[in-house]
Amino acid sequence: MAYFVTTPIYYVNAAPHLGHAYSTIGADILARHMRQRGEEVFFLTGTDEHGEPVALAAERLGVTPQELADTNAQHFRDLMPRINASNDFFIRTSDAGHKAAVQSVLQRVFDNGHVYRGMYEGWYCPRCADFKTDQEIGPGDTCLIHGIPLLREKEENWFFRLSSFQAPLEALYAERPDFVSPRTRFNEALSFITGGLNDVSLTRARISWGIDVPWDPEHVFYVWFDALLNYYTALTYARPGEDLTSTFWPADLQVLGKDILKFHAVFWPALLMAADLPVPRRLFIHGYLLLDGEKMSKSLGNVLDPFEVMDRFGTDALRFYCFREVSFGQDGSVSTAGFESRYETELANEYGNLASRTLAMITRYREGQVPEVEVDPVLVPDFEGLAAEVAELLDRAEITQALDRVWQRVRRLNRYVEESAPWTLSKDPARAGELDVALRSLAEGLRVVTVLLCPYLPATAQTLLAALGRPSDSLAGAELGAEPGGARVERVAQLFPKVA
Numbered sequence: 001m002a003y004f005v006t007t008p009i010y011y012v013n014a015a016p017h018l019g020h021a022y023s024t025i026g027a028d029i030l031a032r033h034m035r036q037r038g039e040e041v042f043f044l045t046g047t048d049e050h051g052e053p054v055a056l057a058a059e060r061l062g063v064t065p066q067e068l069a070d071t072n073a074q075h076f077r078d079l080m081p082r083i084n085a086s087n088d089f090f091i092r093t094s095d096a097g098h099k100a101a102v103q104s105v106l107q108r109v110f111d112n113g114h115v116y117r118g119m120y121e122g123w124y125c126p127r128c129a130d131f132k133t134d135q136e137i138g139p140g141d142t143c144l145i146h147g148i149p150l151l152r153e154k155e156e157n158w159f160f161r162l163s164s165f166q167a168p169l170e171a172l173y174a175e176r177p178d179f180v181s182p183r184t185r186f187n188e189a190l191s192f193i194t195g196g197l198n199d200v201s202l203t204r205a206r207i208s209w210g211i212d213v214p215w216d217p218e219h220v221f222y223v224w225f226d227a228l229l230n231y232y233t234a235l236t237y238a239r240p241g242e243d244l245t246s247t248f249w250p251a252d253l254q255v256l257g258k259d260i261l262k263f264h265a266v267f268w269p270a271l272l273m274a275a276d277l278p279v280p281r282r283l284f285i286h287g288y289l290l291l292d293g294e295k296m297s298k299s300l301g302n303v304l305d306p307f308e309v310m311d312r313f314g315t316d317a318l319r320f321y322c323f324r325e326v327s328f329g330q331d332g333s334v335s336t337a338g339f340e341s342r343y344e345t346e347l348a349n350e351y352g353n354l355a356s357r358t359l360a361m362i363t364r365y366r367e368g369q370v371p372e373v374e375v376d377p378v379l380v381p382d383f384e385g386l387a388a389e390v391a392e393l394l395d396r397a398e399i400t401q402a403l404d405r406v407w408q409r410v411r412r413l414n415r416y417v418e419e420s421a422p423w424t425l426s427k428d429p430a431r432a433g434e435l436d437v438a439l440r441s442l443a444e445g446l447r448v449v450t451v452l453l454c455p456y457l458p459a460t461a462q463t464l465l466a467a468l469g470r471p472s473d474s475l476a477g478a479e480l481g482a483e484p485g486g487a488r489v490e491r492v493a494q495l496f497p498k499v500a
């Protein structure tokens with residue numbers, strides 16, 4: 001089956017920070033897991049390059065918007081291999097293919113009668129690139145997100161008839177209780193809709209850094225509509241000569257942060273309906289990574305540089321930490337001290353040591369060959385149904401819960417090492433059979449948890465599966481006893497070495 005997963009596209013008005021890495025790694029974990037299940041995956045990420053935030057940042061720096069976009073898009077592109085994101089395409093909204101597809105979809109929206117000319121007057125935040133409703137305005141006419149004064153804007157625009165999609169959106173939410181998750185976000189979006197929808201500006205006349213409106217050369221499209229459409233347009237040109245929309249549209253899962261809920265859960269499905277296109281299957285809304293209790297953001301300046309973190313702890317450790325420390329879907333604090341502590345106790349001690357002890361004991365007591373015996377029946381019930389449970393959780397993007405289920409088995413295997421005490425068994429030739437069972441069980445248990453950890457710790461897991469002599473990462477093999485004994489193992493260097 002085809003599986004299309006997306007991340008938000010990132011603004012190029014600043015360099016990438018951990019918040020951006022977070023959305024991308026979350027989507028990557030799901031993409032990798034689906035590939036393990038044998039699905040045909042398309043994983044999309046990229047950059048959002050038009051609009052006022054970028055134009056203003058470029059002006060402050062004294063460069064053209066295109067120059068700023070080129071420089072910063074490259075930083076985001078470079079981030080992807082560094083965090084080991086397995087994206088199938090990287091879209092830039094300044095791509096010619098994107099622009100042409102945006103124009104054609106929005107021309108259809110226009111031709112379908114969902115656009116009219118009108119006068120906009122109201123409050124606008126240039127950082128959000130958003131026109132604010134009464135509920136979204138802070139004391140003294142400020143932005144609730146950025147705390148900066150809002151601008152009073154008045155201009156003639158083309159409007160999108162969002163109000164006429166109120167009933168279709170209500171029907172969508174009634175029919176598809178899992179359209180948006182977690183549930184609190186579903187409720188939030190639904191109450192925004194039932195509270196009454198106003199028409200929204202589809203174009204801007206004051207700015208030129210955007211995609212030209214085909215029916216009015218004085219206007220460019222409002223950046224949010226241009227940006228939202230990336231999820232669809234990418235499929236039209238990512239593989240030259242191929243139209244991937246027939247295989248991958250509608251998207252199966254769109255991952256995004258809670259700050260952009262309204263655009264994705266309200267504007268976006270309405271826009272797609274207006275263009276006669278199917279709406280995505282699910283949106284998963286994650287929370288914020290907080291630093292010192294505040295949202296990490298470029299405007300607040302409290303950002304953790306993901307490159308620095310990876311230099312010290314490694315990419316896998318960053319991927320693991322973000323989803324272990326903060327439950328995906330909730331807000332949660334991250335800190336350098338937190339990184340260090342999880343790295344040491346969980347990655348190095350619990351998982352790393354389990355791996356090195358297992359490989360070392362097989363090398364020492366059985367000359368590097370996993371005994372060809374059955375797995376210890378005492379472990380079987382503890383692993384029963386694990387792969388199915390993980391798959392079911394990840395179908396719902398419950399990344400942290402799935403990881404927790406696997407980690408319970410890592411801990412179970414550590415207890416099994418102590419219970420079976422292979423070092424004692426090895427001293428008594430009469431207990432060689434028991435030692436065979438213990439070593440085989442450890443190798444097999446370690447293999448199963450490692451297959452399930454592949455999406456989280458792709459590099460480490462691959463090294464370890466190879467060292468176990470069973471490199472397949474297929475989810476079908478994530479059952480205790482799915483692989484026979486007899487594999488030759490190799491010792492590996494410490495998987496999570498001490499950090500200076």
Ligand code: MSP
Nearest residue numbers: 008009010011019020048227228256257288289296
């Ligand atoms: N360009 C828009 C999205 C357009 S999608 C059609 C945008 N860009 S952004 O760069 O500001 O943010 C992109 C994503 O990064 C959002 O989902 C946002 O929630 C996420 N994060 C930015 N800071 C974050 C944290 N501190 N924590 C978690 N995610 C954060 O919005």
